[in-house]
Amino acid sequence: xxxxxxxxxxxxxxxxxxxxxxxxxxxxxxxxxxxxxxxxxxxxxxxxxxxxxxxxxxxxxxxxxxxxxxxxxxxxxxxxxxxxxxxxxxxxxxxxxxxxxxxxxxxxxxxxxxxxxxxxxxxxxxxxxxxxxxxxxxxxxxxxxxxxxxxxxxxxxxxxxxxxxxxxxxxxxxxxxxxxxxxxxxxxxxxxxxxxxx
Amino acid sequence: xxxxxxxxxxxxxxxxxxxxxxxxxxxxxxxxxxxxxxxxxxxxxxxxxxxxxxxxxxxxxxxxxxxxxxxxxxxxxxxxxxxxxxxxxxxxxxxxxxxxxxxxxxxxxxxxxxxxxxxxxxxxxxxxxxxxxxxxxxxxxxxxxxxxxxxxxxxxxxxxxxxxxxxxxxxxxxxxxxxxxxxxxxxxxxxxxxxxxxxxxxxxxxxxxxxxxxxxxxxxxxxxxxxxxxxxxxxxxxxxxxxxxxxxxxxxxxxxxxxxxxxxxxxxxxxxxxxxxxxxxxxxxxxxxxxxxxxxxxxxxxxxxxxxxxxxxxxxxxxxxxxxxxxxxxxxxxxxxxxxxxxxxxxxxxxxxxxxxxxxxxxxxxxxxxxxxxxxxxxxxxxxxxxxxx
Amino acid sequence: xxxxxxxxxxxxxxxxxxxxxxxxxxxxxxxxxxxxxxxxxxxxxxxxxxxxxxxxxxxxxxxxxxxxxxxxxxxxxxxxxxxxxxxxxxxxxxxxxxxxxxxxxxxxxxxxxxxxxxxxxxxxxxxxxxxxxxxxxxxxxxxxxxxxxxxxxxxxxxxxxxxxxxxxxxxxxxxxxxxxxxxxxxxxxxxxxxxxxxxxxxxxxxxxxxxxxxxxxxxxxxxxxxxxxxxxxxxxxxxxxxxxxxxxxxxxxxxxxxxxxxxxxxxxxxxxxxxxxxxxxxxxxxxxxxxxxxxxxxxxxxxxx
Numbered sequence: 028x029x030x031x032x033x034x035x036x037x038x039x040x041x042x043x044x045x046x047x048x049x050x051x052x053x054x055x056x057x058x059x060x061x062x063x064x065x066x067x068x069x070x071x072x073x074x075x076x077x078x079x080x081x082x083x084x085x086x087x088x089x090x091x092x093x094x095x096x097x098x099x100x101x102x103x104x105x106x107x108x109x110x111x112x113x114x115x116x117x118x119x120x121x122x123x124x125x126x127x128x129x130x131x132x133x134x135x136x137x138x139x140x141x142x143x144x145x146x147x148x149x150x151x152x153x154x155x156x157x158x159x160x161x162x163x164x165x166x167x168x169x170x171x172x173x174x175x176x177x178x179x180x181x182x183x184x185x186x187x188x189x190x191x192x193x194x195x196x197x198x199x200x201x202x203x204x205x206x207x208x209x210x211x212x213x214x215x216x217x218x219x220x221x222x223x224x225x
Numbered sequence: 226x227x228x229x230x231x232x233x234x235x236x237x238x239x240x241x242x243x244x245x246x247x248x249x250x251x252x253x254x255x256x257x258x259x260x261x262x263x264x265x266x267x268x269x270x271x272x273x274x275x276x277x278x279x280x281x282x283x284x285x286x287x288x289x290x291x292x293x294x295x296x297x298x299x300x301x302x303x304x305x306x307x308x309x310x311x312x313x314x315x316x317x318x319x320x321x322x323x324x325x326x327x328x329x330x331x332x333x334x335x336x337x338x339x340x341x342x343x344x345x346x347x348x349x350x351x352x353x354x355x356x357x358x359x360x361x362x363x364x365x366x367x368x369x370x371x372x373x374x375x376x377x378x379x380x381x382x383x384x385x386x387x388x389x390x391x392x393x394x395x396x397x398x399x400x401x402x403x404x405x406x407x408x409x410x411x412x413x414x415x416x417x418x419x420x421x422x423x424x425x426x427x428x429x430x431x432x433x434x435x436x437x438x439x440x441x442x443x444x445x446x447x448x449x450x451x452x453x454x455x456x457x458x459x460x461x462x463x464x465x466x467x468x469x470x471x472x473x474x475x476x477x478x479x480x481x482x483x484x485x486x487x488x489x490x491x492x493x494x495x496x497x498x499x500x501x502x503x504x505x506x507x508x509x510x511x512x513x514x515x516x517x518x519x520x521x522x523x524x525x526x527x528x529x530x531x532x533x534x535x536x537x538x539x540x541x542x543x544x545x546x547x548x549x550x551x552x553x554x555x556x557x558x559x560x561x562x563x564x565x566x567x568x569x570x571x572x573x574x575x576x577x578x579x580x581x582x583x584x585x586x587x588x589x590x591x592x593x594x595x596x597x598x599x600x601x602x603x604x605x606x607x608x609x610x611x612x613x614x615x
Numbered sequence: 616x617x618x619x620x621x622x623x624x625x626x627x628x629x630x631x632x633x634x635x636x637x638x639x640x641x642x643x644x645x646x647x648x649x650x651x652x653x654x655x656x657x658x659x660x661x662x663x664x665x666x667x668x669x670x671x672x673x674x675x676x677x678x679x680x681x682x683x684x685x686x687x688x689x690x691x692x693x694x695x696x697x698x699x700x701x702x703x704x705x706x707x708x709x710x711x712x713x714x715x716x717x718x719x720x721x722x723x724x725x726x727x728x729x730x731x732x733x734x735x736x737x738x739x740x741x742x743x744x745x746x747x748x749x750x751x752x753x754x755x756x757x758x759x760x761x762x763x764x765x766x767x768x769x770x771x772x773x774x775x776x777x778x779x780x781x782x783x784x785x786x787x788x789x790x791x792x793x794x795x796x797x798x799x800x801x802x803x804x805x806x807x808x809x810x811x812x813x814x815x816x817x818x819x820x821x822x823x824x825x826x827x828x829x830x831x832x833x834x835x836x837x838x839x840x841x842x843x844x845x846x847x848x849x850x851x852x853x854x855x856x857x858x859x860x861x862x863x864x865x866x867x868x869x870x871x872x873x874x875x876x877x878x879x880x881x882x883x884x885x886x887x888x889x890x891x892x893x894x895x896x897x898x899x900x901x902x903x904x905x906x907x908x909x910x911x912x913x914x915x916x917x918x919x920x
Contacts, residue, residue, distance in 0.1 A: 028530070048412065052241045055414035064241075068267065068351040091378060093528040094602055095411055095521075099569035230916070259716045261749045280916035285715045285909060290741040294708035297701070297738075301712025304679075304699065305720065309712070327702055458697050459717055466689055467639075469698035 038106025047079030058187030173210025326365025383508030512541030654833030659691030703736025764838030
């Protein structure tokens with residue numbers, strides 16, 4: 028029983044729920060792991076505090092997830108809005124060696140107190156890059172997905188790209204793959220930096 | 226299936242689906258032809274999904290003006306021979322009970338999905354709370370039997386919906402699917418079996434083979450007062466009139482037959498308990514402590530039992546897939562040698578715990594683990610197991 | 616029990632249309648459960664005539680009957696009709712399901728004033744809005760007769776009933792205006808005192824595609840007539856009325872109290888208080904019908920756009 032708990036929080040419309048759906052699709056369809064996803068519903072999904080949670084069972088012998096809600100501390104936390112950043116506590120994230128990442132977006136979060144005490148926190152100005160480089164904030168998702176794929180290590184790159192193909196329209200696939208690569212690169216650099224620090 | 230269409234069945238394979246969507250796809254696979262509904266959190270995805278899918282397969286999905294109209298519409302559709310279904314949540318359910326009782330009296334088959342939410346009143350609309358179980362058991366005025374099935378994951382939401390439609394066709398009573406806000410919104414991977422495999426399972430709606438132009442509510446083979454197959458308006462296979470009163474085999478109201486009629490409504494389910502009552506056992510062979518539950522809490526219980534077994538505690542799970550009718554005999558057998566029974570439920574009263582109390586005649590200690598707007602963590606159940614051992 | 620006259624005529628009546636009712640066919644006798652002077656016998660009989668004369672296929676014209684006194688019309692109707700007794704007020708919902716699951720059908724809904732405009736007002740409004748192909752008869756006797764004479768949403772202003780023992784003070788609902796606003800495409804009102812018009816409207820509705828609403832004013836002697844005077848609807852004339860204790864007075868009152876639509880145009884609101892305006896209000900064959908529109912949607916969906 029090796030649960031991998033992922034939580035994504037942000038504004039409605041940032042792609043929080045789409046990202047969680049991409050993760051569960053990659054994990055359960057292409058990696059054949061047991062996984063569940065839950066999401067914020069109704070009013071909260073559109074504004075304010077949108078969230079989604081994915082739980083992945085890394086043990087291949089287990090076919091169902093018993094407790095279908097993400098438990099603290101999380102293995103992977105993605106924070107995309109100031110409001111959700113304010114409620115984050117450094118204890119929310121696992122302190123183990125190969126897990127416990129925080130991914131956040133400095134272009135939408137002005138003040139993130141807890142981040143100073145979290146060692147494995149990667150900031151990518153996703154929204155800014157998506158708008159400036161790709162012309163639309165929807166590409167932010169692919170950047171995040173790229174970074175997630177590398178940092179978490181629970182999905183292979185092939186599965187991630189297959190999932191991306193499933194989720195984005197074929198006309199924008201190339202741009203999305205580019206964004207995915209960008210996220211990947213950021214994550215690889217970050218891992219390198221972490222290693223150097225140790 | 227009369228309106229067979231290739232789009233009806235999803236291609237064989239693995240999909241990631243929301244629980245509500247999996248249930249809708251299960252219904253489509255079972256031959257759903259008419260869906261009438263009214264949006265209500267947390268069952269809205271069902272009508273949203275079917276609004277797109279039903280016209281594709283030649284069926285009808287209607288958003289009615291309210292819950293009363295939607296259940297009456299599905300009853301009307303079922304009367305003219307279309308397999309029909311509705312989905313709602315607690316407040317909608319309480320509006321619909323009037324018609325459920327009428328449908329039970331006329332023995333009109335349909336499937337009813339209740340995606341339960343917190344109550345009473347409006348409650349927390351997106352939180353699970355198994356509080357409609359009692360209402361299901363006594364859904365409406367009058368005495369009649371119902372069937373209620375409790376899936377615990379998205380795969381079962383698909384499979385059990387097909388079973389529910391088959392039960393509805395066979396026993397012609399209201400058949401409920403017990404879902405809840407959490408299960409309905411859960412995304413999980415499900416396996417869609419090949420089309421041929423599903424087709425083999427499904428019982429279609431059609432006229433009986435030996436129909437000789439005169440309808441009767443008597444079973445022709447046994448001559449018992451049990452409807453052979455659901456009548457279809459617009460064919461010759463109809464009674465003289467559809468009266469929601471105790472009626473004689475021709476369909477005319479009859480006060481003299483009120484007792485046998487009521488008996489029939491209840492006995493047609495009671496006498497077929499062996500076919501209707503679906504249950505699952507997990508490590509029960511030598512269990513001293515028995516966990517009895519249904520739906521989501523069972524998922525958690527599996528893990529708790531595994532951990533407890535490692536500690537050397539003899540504990541097992543008896544899972545109710547068919548919650549109503551309550552399997553008295555089976556439960557009696559299971560709890561006979563048990564030291565204690567633990568009933569984790571997503572409600573405070575312990576609706577199933579009460580049934581277990583009734584069956585055990587309070588001879589075995591029964592420990593409830595109530596949760597409202599929340600789920601059991603394996604540790605919650607584990608703690609209780611350890612407490613019992615002490 | 617000798618010396619008492621037989622409850623029902625033991626001989627089969629001569630009239631050829633009588634034997635097509637259900638008791639006529641199966642029991643070779645003619646009986647109904649209605650009170651003496653009730654209008655539903657007339658309505659059922661007129662329905663049977665049209666049903667027989669037009670040679671309607673009973674399989675395509677299911678009868679959906681609401682709850683009220685007229686529920687007993689089940690027995691009076693043509694023996695071949697396929698009948699279902701719906702729940703109180705829910706007949707339009709039931710008919711919608713039938714029509715949509717089998718679009719060849721044209722349900723005929725029998726419902727009363729309390730059934731259709733009281734408890735089932737919402738369903739009535741929405742079936743009209745959808746313009747679903749069906750016929751809705753609203754039998755308006757301005758009282759809840761089956762439960763013993765309580766005030767209905769259609770009870771006339773100033774009338775007596777068991778729940779308005781002093782006088783009715785609520786405003787009444789006009790089923791026709793409601794149907795027109797909601798979007799029904801054939802709307803007419805007539806009374807049992809005008810049987811030929813009723814048959815004519817029914818025939819028209821059968822040929823019409825879309826929701827047809829026919830309101831029929833019908834007498835209830837037992838619970839409305841006995842409690843009320845026949846100066847209802849003529850209050851401004853200052854006449855002294857007599858109790859409407861028998862059918863004659865009641866039918867007379869209905870005739871007197873109903874104004875043709877052309878005449879009504881020249882009358883003031885005050886004059887029209889408690890009056891029934893009769894006639895055809897709307898015929899619109901061009902408005903799209905719901906099941907046909909849905910068939911188009913199906914086609915779009917099946918072909919994948």
